[in-house]
Amino acid sequence: MAFLFLGLAAILGIVSLVCFILIIVKMFQNDDSTLGIICIVTIFCGIGGLIAFVMGWINAGKYNASQLMLIWTGAIVGSVILNIIGSALGAGELPQ
Template identity: 55%
Template structure:
């Protein structure tokens, strides 16, 4: 069971790295399409409060036509949802493994 949890954790980590790449891609699109202020706000919010990726994600969908993120946003959304579901599965498996160990 622990091998399965470890493998799922590695997959979740890979999804997180892919999500980070898409976050950076949307930030780059913000700076390329005259949304520098929004890009700076998202970067500052990332390091100060931690909600920068959420703001970037929402604005990537809202300003999809201006930022030209039609190809990026569905993939980024899929990675986020898959990572969320996988994390829930990992915690459930870890809870079952912990309960069986006692």
């Protein structure tokens, strides 16, 4: 049962990745290419997603991406909750 929760969390992680890519595209479409490049380069350091998320919310009106940001926020919150439930149910234990 725990693996079901973790599988759903992984699907929400993919949704989150798609939202990240769409926000980067919106940045380039709205002449924020420097910000888009910074987010792409720093994603490998672990902060690029956070930068894109925060700047996406700040510029949601400019990017016309309010609904996309709500979906991304829901995916992040849902993934965290499902990961906690899956871990609490013992998905980290190996079958013996």
